[in-house]
Structure formats: structure tokens, C-alpha cells
Amino acid sequence: MKQQLSIILCLLGFFTSTALVAQKDSIALQREARALLREGNKLYNKEKFDDASIAYRKALGKNANYEKANYNYGNTLYQNKNYKDAIAQYQITAKTVKDKIAKAEAYHNIGNAMMEQKQYQGAVDAFKNALRNNPGDDETRYNLAVAQKKLKEQQQQQKQKDKDKNKDKNKKDQNKDKQDQNKKDQNKKDQNKDQNKKDQDKDQQKNKDNEQNKDPKNQQNKDKQKPKPQPGKMTPEQMKQLLESLNNEEKKTQKKMNVRKAKGRKVKQEKDW
Template sequence: MKTYLKISILFLMLFSIKEISAQKDSTALQRKARSMVRQGNELYQNKQYTDASVAYKKALSNSSFYDKASYNLGNALYKNKNFKEALPQYELTAKTAEDKLTKAQAYHNIGNAHMETKNYQGAVDAYKNSLRNNPTDDETRYNLAVAQKLLDKENQQNKDDQNKDNKDKKDQKDQDKDNKDDQNKDQDKDKKEGDDKDKKDDKDGEGDKDKDKNQDPKKDDKKDQNKKPKPQQGKMSPQQIKQLLESLNNEEKKTQKKMNAKKAKGKKTKQEKDW
């Protein structure tokens, strides 16, 4: 029992010593952080905003939850036009600050940073939060009115752009439809012309068939029969040639005989004169 008690007492003593040492270290770090903040403030007053930012960051490295260091760092970044980097510092202050005036100032600066980046919706929300914590701040109220006006103008512009885009898409869709209709009409016209040509060709073919069909085959045969065949040279046999020659001689004899008889019949008889 005595041994357990001694161990407990020893443990408490060690813990107390460690806690006291930690408190001493924490106090030293806080003093160092405050010193860096004062240094940063002097640089800030001299408009050395980059060096002031370095001093405030060193202060925060020694004391992470040092609200003044965060808020002042945000101001230094804002002065250097690093608006997006300043926002987290103001937001941290707005979240951790215990008094409403400090919160109102942090939200006011958040609104200013959003205005610089043309985030008008963010600015309107921030200014409203600032007025919730300090309703009597006329500067914040004025900034809110300006931000709201710019936001309305932006929304109207976006609406007009959207309507224009929709109109352009509709016009393009209508144009595509008209082009497609024209293309279909051309295709239908070509197809109709092709069909009409095919029908005409078929009709012409049937007319030729009907013409051939209406022709009298007997008439053609009779015509062919009446047509006398022409003699073909070099196709007569020697016997046929002999018979032809004899026939020609006989005809010639008959012709000569007729001529002689006609000549004799027509001869005048000499008359004796009676005197």
C-alpha cells in the first residue's frame, strides 16, 4: 500500500513538473508571437506588406490560434492584392472571434475580398453576416447595396446569354431540319424522275412488242413469196448453159422468120402503066 502511494505521488510530481514546463514554453511562445505581431504591425504601417505577412506568419507558427495574427495577416495579403489567400485568414477570425464587432469586421473584409474577385454572391452573403453582427454599420450596408446591384446585373446577363444560346441552338436545329427536308425533297425528286424514266422505258418496250405483235405474219410470208429470187452467177451447170444457148438460138430463128414474113407481105407490086 505504501509502495503504491509512493508511485502515485511520484507520478503526480512528474506530471506537475511537465505541466509547469509546458506552461512556461507556451508562455514563451505567446510572448514571441506577440512580438512578431508588433513587428508585423510596424511593417504594415510602413506599407511593407510582404514583410508584414512574413512576420504575421511567424507569429502564427508560435501560436496557431492567435486571432490578431490571423486577422492582420489577412489585411496584409489583401493590401498585396492576394485576395484569395486573404479569405481563409478572415474566415478563421470570423469563426473564432468571441465579440460581435470583431466578427462583423471579419465578414466585412470577406465581402471586400469577394468583391475584388467579382464573386458578387459571396460578397452579398458576407455583408449580410457582417450586418447581423453590427446592424449600425452604414459602410457595410452601402457595400451590400452595391454588391446586390452587381449581382442582379450579372444574373440578368447570364439569363440573356442563356436565352441567346437557346435561341442559337433552336435556330441551328431549325436550319438543320430545313437542310434535311431539302435533302429529302431532292432525293424524292430524283427517285420520282428515275421511276418515271423506268416507266417510260417499259412503255416504249411494250409498244415495240405490240407493234411486232400486230404485224401480220402471213402478209410477210406472202411478200417474201412474191419477191422473185435473183439469179446467182456461177451457180449454173454446163447442161443448163447448153439448154439456155439452144433456147436463145431457137428464139432468134423464130424472130428472124417473123421478120422475113412481115417484110415480104409489105412489099409493093409494080403497076404497069395503061397508056
């Protein structure tokens, strides 16, 4: 039992000494962080923002939760016009800090950084959050009024821009429709032109044929092309008619001869005594 108690006491002594060492180390780091913060502030006041930024980052390396180092590091980013990263740094401060005045200052600077980027809606929201934590800050109230005015102007400009864009789009659509209609009309004109040309060619050919028919020379040429009976010779048609006439006469003559023969024939009769 005594042996167990001695072991427990040894362990307690070990953990206590370890905790004390850790506490001493933590205190030492905090001191180093504060020293770096003061160094950064001196550089910041001399407007050596890059060097001040390095000092603040070193301070945060010693103590990541060092609120003043976080806030001041955001200020160096803002001064270097790195507004996007400055906003992110201020947001860390606004979420972690418990003091309302410090929180209001962080939101105030967020609003200023957003104003620089013409993000007026975000700036309005940030200034309102700053006033919720510090309602008596007249500078923040003034900045809020400016941000609200800028936001209204931006919305009106965007509305006009959208209106002009729609107007241009409608105009382009109308021009396109007009071009399409003109193209259709031109195609129709070309088709009518082709048809008129065909009709004209047809009429010209018809008139040409009529003129050729009226021309005596053409008529003579046509007459020349027809076969003409030669003097002293009968045409096949005349010969055919003549043969038919002769055949008819021959048939009539033969018929008369047959009748005469029939009348002159004597029939011999034998008497039956």
C-alpha cells in the first residue's frame, strides 16, 4: 500500500513539474509574442508595412490566439491594399475576440476593405454589425450611410446596364430578323428574275418563230422543201386514181359483155314425143 502511494506521489510530482515547465514555456512565448507585437507596431507607425507584417506573423507563431497580433496583421494587409486577405484576417478577430469594442473595430475595418473593392452590400452588412457592438460610433454610422448610398447607385447602374443589355439584344434580334427577311425577299426576287428571264426567252423564241413564218423567204424555203410534180409526169396519187378509174371502166365493160352473152345464148330443148 505504501509502495502504491509513493508511486502516485511520484507521478503527481512529475505532472506538476511538467505543467510548471509548460506554463513557464507558455509565459515565455507570450512575452516573446508581445515583444514582436511592439516591434511590429513601431514598424507600422513608420509605415514599413511589409516589415511590420513579418513581425506580426512571428508573434502569431509564438501565440496563435494573440488577438492584437491578428488584428494588427490585418491592418498591414489593408495598408498594402491586399483587401481580400485583410478581410479574412479581420473576420478571425471578429469571431474570436470577446470585447465588443474590439469586435466592432474588426467589423468596421471589414466594411472599409469591402468599400475599397466596391462590395457595397458586404460593406453595409459589416458596418451594421459594427454598430450592433458599438452603437455610439459616429464614424461607423457615417461610413454606413456612404455605403448605402453607393449600394443604391450600384444597383441603379446595374439595372440600367441590364436594361441597355436587353435593349441591345432586342435590337440585334430585330436586325437579325430584318436581315433574314431581306435575304428571303432577295431570294424571292432572284427566283422571280429567273422566271421572268425564262418567260422572256420563251416569248422571244415564239416571236422569232412567228417572224420566220411570216417571212416570204421562209415560206418559199418551206415550199421548196415540199415535193412538186414534174411537168409531163403523173403523181402517185394521180396514177392511183387513173388505175382505179380504168379498173372501174373495165369492170363495167365486162359486165355489159356478160349481159350480152347471156341474152344471145340459145338453149337447146329436146322434145319428149
